[in-house]
Amino acid sequence: MPHIMIRIFRQMFHDKRSLALLLIAPLFVLTLLYFILGDSGYKPKIAVYKVPEQISESLAKTCTIKTLSKPLSHKNLFLKSNHYDGYIYLNKNNLSVYLLEKNETTAKVLTSFSSPQKNVSSKAADYHVSYAYSSDSTNKLNSYGFVFLGILSFFFVFILSGIAFVSEKNTQTLERMLMSPLSRLSVILGYTLGYGVLCMLQSSIMILFCAYVLHLTFRGSILLCMLIMTFMSFASVETGMLLSLFADNDFQMIQFIPIIVIPQIFFSGLISIDSIPFHLGNLKYITPAYYACFALKHVMVYQDGFSAILPYLSGLFCYIVVFYFLNVLALKKYRIL
Amino acid sequence: MKISINHISKSFQKTAVLQDISLEVADKSIHCLLGSSGSGKTTLLRILMGALTPDAGSVSIDAVKVPDKALLSRIGFMPQQDGLYAQLSIEDNLKFFAGIYGLDHTTFLKSSNELLEIVNLYDERKKIVANCSGGMKKRVSLICAFIHQPDLIILDEPTVGIDPLLRKQIWDYLHAQKETGKTILITTHVMDEAEKCDYASFLRNGKIIITDTIPHLVENAKNDSLESYFFLKGEH
Numbered sequence: 156m157p158h159i160m161i162r163i164f165r166q167m168f169h170d171k172r173s174l175a176l177l178l179i180a181p182l183f184v185l186t187l188l189y190f191i192l193g194d195s196g197y198k199p200k201i202a203v204y205k206v207p208e209q210i211s212e213s214l215a216k217t218c219t220i221k222t223l224s225k226p227l228s229h230k231n232l233f234l235k236s237n238h239y240d241g242y243i244y245l246n247k248n249n250l251s252v253y254l255l256e257k258n259e260t261t262a263k264v265l266t267s268f269s270s271p272q273k274n275v276s277s278k279a280a281d282y283h284v285s286y287a288y289s290s291d292s293t294n295k296l297n298s299y300g301f302v303f304l305g306i307l308s309f310f311f312v313f314i315l316s317g318i319a320f321v322s323e324k325n326t327q328t329l330e331r332m333l334m335s336p337l338s339r340l341s342v343i344l345g346y347t348l349g350y351g352v353l354c355m356l357q358s359s360i361m362i363l364f365c366a367y368v369l370h371l372t373f374r375g376s377i378l379l380c381m382l383i384m385t386f387m388s389f390a391s392v393e394t395g396m397l398l399s400l401f402a403d404n405d406f407q408m409i410q411f412i413p414i415i416v417i418p419q420i421f422f423s424g425l426i427s428i429d430s431i432p433f434h435l436g437n438l439k440y441i442t443p444a445y446y447a448c449f450a451l452k453h454v455m456v457y458q459d460g461f462s463a464i465l466p467y468l469s470g471l472f473c474y475i476v477v478f479y480f481l482n483v484l485a486l487k488k489y490r491i492l
Numbered sequence: 493m494k495i496s497i498n499h500i501s502k503s504f505q506k507t508a509v510l511q512d513i514s515l516e517v518a519d520k521s522i523h524c525l526l527g528s529s530g531s532g533k534t535t536l537l538r539i540l541m542g543a544l545t546p547d548a549g550s551v552s553i554d555a556v557k558v559p560d561k562a563l564l565s566r567i568g569f570m571p572q573q574d575g576l577y578a579q580l581s582i583e584d585n586l587k588f589f590a591g592i593y594g595l596d597h598t599t600f601l602k603s604s605n606e607l608l609e610i611v612n613l614y615d616e617r618k619k620i621v622a623n624c625s626g627g628m629k630k631r632v633s634l635i636c637a638f639i640h641q642p643d644l645i646i647l648d649e650p651t652v653g654i655d656p657l658l659r660k661q662i663w664d665y666l667h668a669q670k671e672t673g674k675t676i677l678i679t680t681h682v683m684d685e686a687e688k689c690d691y692a693s694f695l696r697n698g699k700i701i702i703t704d705t706i707p708h709l710v711e712n713a714k715n716d717s718l719e720s721y722f723f724l725k726g727e728h
Binding site for chain 2: 158159161165169328331333334335336491492
């Protein structure tokens with residue numbers, strides 16, 4: 156078993172390009188996400204007609220306002236052709252808000268629109284919103300850091316271990332190895348530890364990069380985050396290996412990516428699991444991303460300690476053990492004993 | 493090591509690949525399994541190594557029923573493809589395969605140096621396999637099967653794509669190994685190769701058509717070439 160581990164390290168050391176991809180590619184994607192999910196300072200463009208001055212002034216703080224002299228007859232056409240995000244106008248005695256589409260930009264209009272309302276209406280409507288856990292950062296990667304860390308780690312490790320194992324099959328090195336007295340348990344353990352340790356290194360670099368270069372908020376312990384990512388790496392290695400045993404070539408392995416990786420995104424916390432209908436949310440228990448991302452959320456957002464993430468780590472551990480034995484069983488296809 | 497194959501049959505998705513194969517491979521001999529592509533040679537080797545379960549029949553090596561993990565440490569196997577790690581050096585490949593057979597460093601060095609000298613690769617031992625020529629890879633693949641000094645060596649088409657000079661070197665090496673008491677089972681679809689063995693078995697459509705010593709086969713073939721003789725036998 157140690158021979159397989161050492162051989163994997165040697166292979167990686169000689170294959171500089173793969174090593175660079177393993178260590179640098181996730182950092183590149185994280186950097187890209189950091190900039191894409193950042194706040195560009197864009198102000199929504201709003202056309203207003205007969206809107207009370209108090210509201211207009213309040214809107215002007217977050218939006219670019221154009222006051223119209225007459226009402227719009229073709230609202231949709233005007234907004235589209237003039238690149239406006241919305242139109243606010245007085246319709247009889249009610250204020251109407253007409254937005255081009257439902258997206259993040261127009262949500263900004265509604266936020267700025269709701270705030271002046273409290274000033275014009277009764278005191279009972281005067282409210283103040285505060286969050287138990289929020290960040291001063293305007294970068295959305297800060298809010299969803301736990302999701303992207305978990306998913307990216309799973310994605311890269313899954314591809315690496317899966318393709319590596321398919322290649323072992325195609326070059327008949329796996330066959331040659333299985334013709335030796337090594338047990339199937341040792342072969343899978345060797346691969347798990349070999350790729351697992353490499354991927355552990357990768358995820359630790361990802362965490363450190365997010366904490367010290369991108370300055371994402373880590374309220375809890377960075378070491379605990381690394382521990383979670385380590386568990387996630389081993390879970391991804393096992394998943395990648397198992398699927399590669401059923402893929403005859405790299406092309407088939409690539410086709411497993413959407414089937415396996417996309418469901419991980421659904422249960423990572425990006426979409427509210429409670430709102431998934433038909434009890435499909437319960438599928439989260441079979442996705443490693445659920446355990447890893449929610450454990451990361453507990454540490455990164457809620458500042459929880461080891462006891463809070465223990466159930467998630469236990470879930471990941473069970474997943475690793477089950478998939479380890481499934482791999483050992485699947486290897487029976489290549490050697491009886 | 494003596495191999496006894498008794499009434500082996502194997503089918504894949506209702507296609508019979510091997511049909512009631514029985515064969516004895518004598519100890520300290522070179523035995524050739526001759527047959528065209530798809531005749532069932534590799535399937536038979538896989539059953540011998542315990543990689544596949546036969547639908548019927550049994551295999552024993554030195555009276556030990558296959559599959560047996562302990563037996564595997566006494567067998568050297570060379571797959572049809574090179575079965576080498578392209579990113580590793582020749583020496584690292586040998587080191588890895590020696591390691592999984594449990595060779596200590598001193599034994600490994602002695603064995604690998606000797607084998608590298610035989611196949612003229614000692615000076616190239618640090619070269620990365622990906623940068624080696626096809627012939628070099630074949631030689632490395634061959635010596636990987638010998639690194640742990642096995643008693644039985646199973647070679648799946650070892651000389652495919654090899655130039656005549658290198659092929660001669662490989663055969664000289666195989667004969668030298670036989671002289672040291674090793675049993676060699678080799679598959680090929682090239683008739684010339686069969687003539688270099690002690691015994692040959694001709695496989696066709698999953699059946700053994702004939703098994704005999706090479707001198708007997710040549711004698712029975714009379715004026716025909718071995719190739720024509722085998723095909724004639726296959727027709728009956």
